[in-house]
Amino acid sequence: MELQLLLLFMVFAAVVAVQIEDLLSSVIAVGAVGLGLSMAFLILKAPDLAITQLVVEILCLIILIRATINKDLPLIRDGRWLFNTISTLLFIGIFLICAYFAFKDLPKFGQPTMRVAQEYIDKGLEKTGAANIVASIILDFRGYDTLGEATILFTAVMGVLAVMRKVGRIKNEKS
Amino acid sequence: MKNPEKGMTLIVKTITRLTVGLILLYGIYIVLHGHISPGGGFAGGVIIALSFIHLMLAFGKEVALKKLSQAQASILESLGAIMFLSIALLGFLGGYFFFNFFLHKGSPFALFSAGIIPLCNIAISLKVGAGLFAIFTVLVLFTPLEINRFNKDNGNNSNK
Numbered sequence: 120m121e122l123q124l125l126l127l128f129m130v131f132a133a134v135v136a137v138q139i140e141d142l143l144s145s146v147i148a149v150g151a152v153g154l155g156l157s158m159a160f161l162i163l164k165a166p167d168l169a170i171t172q173l174v175v176e177i178l179c180l181i182i183l184i185r186a187t188i189n190k191d192l193p194l195i196r197d198g199r200w201l202f203n204t205i206s207t208l209l210f211i212g213i214f215l216i217c218a219y220f221a222f223k224d225l226p227k228f229g230q231p232t233m234r235v236a237q238e239y240i241d242k243g244l245e246k247t248g249a250a251n252i253v254a255s256i257i258l259d260f261r262g263y264d265t266l267g268e269a270t271i272l273f274t275a276v277m278g279v280l281a282v283m284r285k286v287g288r289i290k291n292e293k294s
Numbered sequence: 295m296k297n298p299e300k301g302m303t304l305i306v307k308t309i310t311r312l313t314v315g316l317i318l319l320y321g322i323y324i325v326l327h328g329h330i331s332p333g334g335g336f337a338g339g340v341i342i343a344l345s346f347i348h349l350m351l352a353f354g355k356e357v358a359l360k361k362l363s364q365a366q367a368s369i370l371e372s373l374g375a376i377m378f379l380s381i382a383l384l385g386f387l388g389g390y391f392f393f394n395f396f397l398h399k400g401s402p403f404a405l406f407s408a409g410i411i412p413l414c415n416i417a418i419s420l421k422v423g424a425g426l427f428a429i430f431t432v433l434v435l436f437t438p439l440e441i442n443r444f445n446k447d448n449g450n451n452s453n454k
Contacts, residue, residue: 166332167332167333167334167337169332170324170332170333170337171334171336171337171340174337174340174341174344175340177344178340178343178344178347178426178430181347181351181430182429182430182433185433185434186433244402247408247409247411248402248407248408248409249329249330249402249407249408249411250329250330250402250403250407250408251328251329251330251331251332251334253332253334254328254329254334254408254411254415255329255408255411257334258410258411258414258415259392259409259410259411262382262391262392262414263391263392265414265418266378266379266382269375269378269418269421272421272422272425273371273375273421273425275425275429276371276425276426276428276429279428279429279432279433280368280428280429280432283432283433284432
């Protein structure tokens with residue numbers, strides 16, 4: 120029940136974040152979505168994910184507020200609000216109909232289709248010696264996945280440092 | 295405190311001086327206990343980066359960059375990446391990639407247990423913390439003045 124309330128709150132905050140005119144209020148609404156997601160992870164008994172989500176959300180909020188605090192982008196409004204509303208409702212309806220038929224065939228909540236997951240839960244402690252089963256999975260059984268994630272973060276940092284660098288930037292002072 | 299105009303007010307600076315060490319210590323705790331309690335390398339690394347960001351927001355960028363400059367952050371990030379990859383490659387001692395090459399894994403719930411998992415946590419925390427701090431530093435040093443001049447230049451070019 121709490122999970123459904125949290126999901127409704129997150130949907131409402133996401134709609135507010137898209138629709139509001141002030142940019143700073145929109146950023147704070149996005150932060151509300153992230154904190155709601157962190158509480159949802161706690162309800163689903165995944166404290167590792169909750170800690171990571173909370174901490175990364177705070178970092179992203181600081182960066183976003185720092186980036187948007189001086190700039191306010193004008194909202195573009197045109198006169199075709201009737202057409203826009205009708206097309207939005209139409210696409211939401213199509214999505215809901217398709218999702219109703221697609222989600223019926225998914226396995227039930229909390230019952231994974233992979234048989235190997237049960238083996239990780241049973242043998243994790245004696246094979247790796249780590250008491251935290253999440254650490255034993257992401258750093259021992261599934262080390263390749265963590266290596267790929269680390270590579271993604273490394274590439275992202277390199278990209279930001281290369282785009283925002285001072286050295287080699289062309290100066291056109293006279294124009 | 296040498297330059298009172300830099301950064302935020304005196305209240306924020308005093309609170310920051312009291313709490314920033316505790317935040318750094320909590321990040322290190324989360325990293326080192328990643329194989330026993332919830333947390334791990336990624337979350338602990340982000341908390342370590344947040345302590346330096348806290349310092350930068352309160353005291354201005356010079357104080358934080360004196361503690362950990364951008365070049366040092368770059369080196370630390372690459373060091374973390376190389377350390378993680380070399381731990382993975384050391385698994386070939388026992389036969390395959392990411393082999394847990396400590397034979398005595400220690401008793402569960404002890405700090406020194408679980409073989410390579412604490413070492414991997416330390417490497418990931420170095421990489422994540424230094425990388426995110428480098429991203430934040432670059433975004434702060436790219437000041438709004440340059441952005442305004444950039445926009446003005448673009449506007450002039452399009453007008454021509």
